[in-house]
Each structure stands twice: as C-alpha cells, then as structure tokens.
Amino acid sequence: MTDTTAPDSPRPDFPHATALGYPRIGRRRELKRALESYWAGTTTADDLERTSRELRLATVRRLVELGLDPGTGAVPNSFSRYDQVLDVTATLGAIPARFGHLAASSAAESVAGASTGDRAGLAPTGSATGISTEAYFALARGTADQPPLELTKWFDTNYHYLVPEIGPETPIGFADDRIVREFTEAARPSDGGTPVVTRPVVVGPVTYLLLSKPEDGAPEDFSPLSRLDDVVAAYRELLAALAAAGAPWVQLDEPALVSDLIGVPFDGPTGPGQDRNEPESAPRTVSDAVRRAYATLTAPEAGAGRPQILVAAPFGDLRRESGDRLELLAGTDVEAIALDLVRGTAPSSRPAVQDAADGGPGNAARGAGLAVPGLASKTLVAGVIDGHNIWRADLAARLDLLESLRGTGAGAIAVGTSTSLLHVPHDVADEPRLDPALAGWLAFADQKVGEVVTLARGLREGRAAVEPQLAEATAAVTGRADAAGVVVPAVRDRLARLSDGDFARAPYADRAAAQRTRLDLPPLPTTTIGSFPQTTEIRTTRAAWTRGDLTDADYEARIREEIARVVALQEELGLDVLVHGEPERNDMVQYFAERLAGFATTVHGWVQSYGSRCVRPPILWGDVSRPEPITVPWATYAASLTEKPVKGMLTGPVTILAWSFVRDDQPLADTANQVALALRDEVADLETAGIAIVQVDEAALRELLPLDAAAQPAYLDWSVRSFRLTTSGAAPSTQIHTHLCYSEFGDIVGAIDDLDADVTSVEAARSRMEIVPGLASAGYARGIGPGVWDIHSPRVPSDGQVSDLLKLAVAEIDPRLVWVNPDCGLKTRGYEETTASLTNLVAAAREVRASL
C-alpha cells in the first residue's frame, strides 16, 4: 500500500467494533417534531439547529456508553436533518438550475476552492459556510413554483432518499462544510461534555452519481457519471478539511456496488482495458467509476492529508457471478472495507452468515476466497450483526464466523453491523408493552451495538471473556425456536393442503363480463387509492383511545363520523368508485399486524421512512392467522351510505412482509403464504358482506425486488403466488384491484401481469405515464389506472394537466381499460388540496370521456 498521509502523521488502526450508522429521528422522534414545527413556522432555523445539535451529541455519547471507543472513529457520525443523499447534494452545492431563484435570495459565499457558480443558494450560516436552511428544505420539500427533488426508495429498504439532478452545468464543488462542523462539534463540544472522535459517514461519490438523474434539459445522452471527476475533486477537499479537523477515519457508503438495478453495467465493453488510453473519458461502468474515484481520493498529494477511508457496501453480496466487487475494492488504496455478511444475495430465510458457519453456500462462506489481491493490507469490517432486522443474533455462531475469517486474507478483522442501524428502532428497553419473552429475542439499535462490542471482545480476548453473553444469546435463540405460537400446526396444515387451484381465478374475459354487468361503470371510471387525509384530529382521537382516555364506543363513533364525511365528499365530487378513507388505520401495515396472530407491534419503535415521516414496523414472529374479520365492519358501514360501489381495502402479503420485521427461521415464501391465507379469508368475508370490489395493495412489490439479478426470478415467483393466493378465492363478479407504488416498473412488467388483478393502479404522474407503453407492449390487457395526480407534493394539478396525462394513456392503451386515479393514497395530504385536485381529476375524466 502506498503511504498516502503525511509521513509524520499517525496511521490509526480501525477500531475493533463499530456500527455503520445509527437512527437519527431520536428516541422520542425529537427530530420529527423539530422539523415539523420549523416547517410550520412556529420555531426558527436556530431552534432546529439547537435541537438537532442536542440530538447529535446525545447520540454520540450514547454510543460511547454502549461500548464504542470514543477516541478512534468507532462512533459513526451519521446524522442528517432530512436525508443523507441530500446532504451530499448540499455539500457539493449541486443545486439544480430550476431552483436558481434560491441564489438570489441569499448571499453567495463559498469555502476556499469551491466552484459553486452563482446559483447555488449559498449563504453563511453563523460562522460556518454552506447552503442555507431555507435552501436545504426547498430542495426537500419544494417551493411555491418548484416541485421538490424526487423521493425514491433507498435500495431494498423502506427508507427514501432525494434524487440528485445533475447536468453538464450543475455547480459542483466543496460548498458546505456541515460534515466537518458536525465532526468538530462532537470532538470539541462547546457544552463541556465528553469529547468523542467520530467517523463521518458520507454517501460515496460513485453511489451518489449512480443514484442521480440527469437534470432537466441535459443532452439526451448525458450521464451524471460523466461529472465523476468534479465530484471526486470536491470529496478530496472535504477529506482534507476532515483531516485538518482531526478525523482519523471517514466512511464512504457505496451500496450501489451490490445492486444490479442501478442502470449502469458493472463491467462491460468500456470496462478495464478498453478505455485505458483515454483517461479523460467519462466512466461508463461501475467498476471504471470505482477505480477512478478511489485512485484520485487516495492519491498522495503534497499538503492535503485525508482521513483513512472505510468503504462500506451494505445490502448485499459483493462477490457474485456478475463480477467480483470485493476484488475491485481490494484493488484500490482505501484502508478498510465493510462487508454485509448477513444479507447474502437475497432476502432469504437463511442468513448467508449461517450458511457460512455451516460451510454451505452464501457470501460469507467464501471466506477462503478472501485471499483477494490487495486485501492483506486492509481492515475488513465484518458486518455480522444484521442492521436490517431486529432478531437477537446467535452470538456464538457469529463468533465462529468471525474466527473463520481470520487468516483468510484480510489484514485485520473488525466487527460491525451489516448496514446502518437507521432501519431499526432505537431500543428494546423502551417497549414496556412487549411480551417479555418476545423482547428477549430482539435487538434494536442499542442492543446491536452491544452485540458488536461483545463479539469484538470475544474475537480479541477469546471466547471465555464473553462466555456469559454467548450463553444468554444462545438461550434466546433456542427459546424462540421452542416458543408457543412460533409453529402452529393448524396454520401449517392449511398451507400444506394448498394446490394449484388455490392460486388461479376464472379466465379474465369471464370475470370482465360478470363485473361489467354487476358494476355498470362509465368509461374511464374515477377512483382514489384508499386513504383520505390523516388529520391531526384523527391522530389525537386515536392517541386518546390508545391511552384509554376514550372508550371503544366513542372511538368507533368518531371513526364512523369520519367515514361518513369522506363518503359524502366523494359523492359530491362525483367519483365513480368510492373508498372509506382508512381513518381507522394508523398505518396500512401496522393496522393489520395489530389484528393478526403471529405479529407484535411497538409503542416507540419508530423508523424513519423519509424526512420527518416514520413508521413502526410490526414484528412478525410466529405463524400467522386471523382471529376475526378485520375490515368488514368499516367496509359495510361505508357501503351502506351510498349507492356507488365502495372498495374493500386490504394490504397484500408482500407489502406486509416488506414493511415488517420478519422471522428469519423459515422461507419468506412460506411466511407470505400464511399472511395470504389470513387475507384470503378477509376477501371472502368482504364478498359475503356484499362488497363488489376489493383492492389488495402491493405497494412494496417493487421494493422487495432483489438487488441481485440472479435472485429476482425466485422472488417474483413467490411474491406473485402469495398475491394470487390472497385473491383467487374471489368470485368472477368480484373485481380485484391492486395498487403498486413507485414508477420503476420496467423490470417487473411480467410479474404485474401475472398478479392477474382485474385493475392495477400505479404511480405514473411524475414520469408522465412512462409505464404505460411498457405495459401495453407486454400485452397487459386488464384494467389499468396510471396515476394522473402526483400526491407527493401539495401542488394541485389543473384539470388541463390531468387531462393531458389521461390523453397520453388512452393514446397507448384501449380506453376501455383505463381508470382515472391519483398516484397513491392521500393520507399525507391536506383536505384543501385533496378537494381541489379531485375536482380537477373528475372534470378531466369527464372531458376525455366525452372525446372518446
């Protein structure tokens, strides 16, 4: 390894134990409240900064208390006020031209060497330099005349990041030193508290650009990756500033390395050897980009020091058929690499790490293959503690694995989490209402840090040093396997008796005819996706009921009142197919989990989904069954209020799994089918109650698609089957709808067709109906509702905008198949925008209908 730091500077070893990141919303969602009151204008930017500073300091001190070393960069500094990808956009000053007016309102100022242009909205914030709070949140939330940056799923998680918009002229420099300030704030705290030398966690330059989209108006063939050199130059300045502030390590997250869904080939014709003699050309493959970026970041340069670099590749397997990405990283001069040794190649029942311990297949099993050129000089941060699920680890087995990695090629082994802990709640000890036995099987973020610390100690000092902790963990794992409810013979028997007939409905033509007769809908029928605004009043009412301050009867009466209001509003607006509005649901997954056997739910187990929005993923721990009907009383009440059809509204098995913490002791396909059978009974009960249309939401079907292409066919097979198991008991005259979120459906058009739903609504407004031609050319010939209103922003589409989108749709597909609906549910919207937008949607449908 070439020496890349100044000759006399120390080269600190990587700490023995670390986590790749930590939740930032706060144990009591302090950040959510601080953000929402700042946005509402009831607090100031200074208030927000004060609260977030307190949160950051409390976090790093908590991590030290839990056993991470305070002096060596073991503590991840992974705070963000909104999103870690937006933080890089801010650091680079990469503000799209469409936000140019932001610059005019705040004085431009840049740190030394930045080439920020004059449109970056840069303003001094106190003594620091960077983009203003106003500009930061304008990108996240939009302005009066600009929609925000697009929100998209972060790999296969339920976290959403803000998509950077990069064009040939987008300013890119080292424009904001917040990352450095947040390092210094912990290392030299002004409150006189314990100093902590943290490790800044930053999205890596290659992943940043691979997740970017071309800025509007960029040339047809423009690739954001062509700005790699500019981005890397800015990162170099950032690293130099961090080194000057005293940071021993920085973590650059490069999860794009494990994804085949990134749209840029890993290796290819322009890969190694092809463009070697054109060093100036833009990288066209992921591997080119990685080599180039990290060669520059690690190149020695007089005067400019840098922290040592840990590259983290969470969410999957670096070593796969399509290319050995570990070899690629090992070939760079970074000092440490973090591997996800839990996830393996797919969300599978069996953690790869366990296979490895048994000598079976799986990424970790290729331990012997760690004799990769270059690795001997690096630290391998072995991500053996699952950052993505909440089961307490079998520490003895993990320690076996860690020991087996020793001497297989890496220079040193450190212990880490497989991913950031952003995706799990803070603390099991914060859940007084959990069954104590269940609580004993769980590890949230704080417990996981403890596990990492224990393993690191076991690895260094020998098993005996941690024997009590190993024994306790083993007891928890065994206790879980033997506990009542984990295996319920009646559920298993029902599953075992399934045959192909349970997965198939009558032919579509027969169903369509029966449904036409029964429903008698106009062409281009209008509907919504299910939820109406979740008002503060409803939440407060539910909170009072949950606390016991409101009786069941009073709560029920209040919900009925809300349903009646929503039904009346839809009749007034002239919608054709109505919904009940879902006011009784805290969340579309948690609500069902609270009413199914086999699940537990939490009180404080909040996990950030995007910005200030959070979810409490339920814990699916046992065999699933339905003690009694769940939605039938609300659906029948709503239906009794109108002559129009009201959709029954269920969340499908894949989405319930995707947004829960799921047991890891059996194949996901089996768990999905258990949920499907419970929902199948609900569909039957809705039918019996006279409900003619049942919507089964599979919002997360695309989200769970494995990042590894090799694992996708098996996933699509079991996910589609579980949906069909849910719905195929329905009579031909019952119309089955489904709803899918996120517009990147290109990879799964075939699976959408295989769901065999009568009507499918999909997000499409922001991509201007992009999905429609794909569906049409794939031969999709059932009902389709491409969203015509982007509900992710408070902007009200005009009836002209809606009818333009609608015309795009009917130009591509048989108008008899087209439905008119928003992109998604309306629970995050207000009533004012909802009423205005739906008025325009109905008017547009009528206009286009008349032109058919």
Ligand SMILES: Nc1nc2c(c(=O)[nH]1)N[C@@H](CNc1ccc(C(=O)N[C@@H](CCC(=O)N[C@@H](CCC(=O)N[C@@H](CCC(=O)O)C(=O)O)C(=O)O)C(=O)O)cc1)CN2
């Ligand atoms: N699980 C899930 N994942 C999803 C989605 C989804 O709907 N569900 N949608 C997509 C986008 N992601 C989203 C995630 C969260 C929210 C969201 O609105 N979350 C709410 C919480 C919803 C909830 O659980 N509501 C509860 C509890 C609300 C609450 O905070 N109550 C207060 C008390 C009442 C008050 O004073 O406000 C409290 O507990 O302190 C209820 O209604 O009962 C929030 O963060 O504010 C929206 C979209 C993708 N992923």
Ligand SMILES: [Zn+2]
């Ligand atoms: Zn949706």
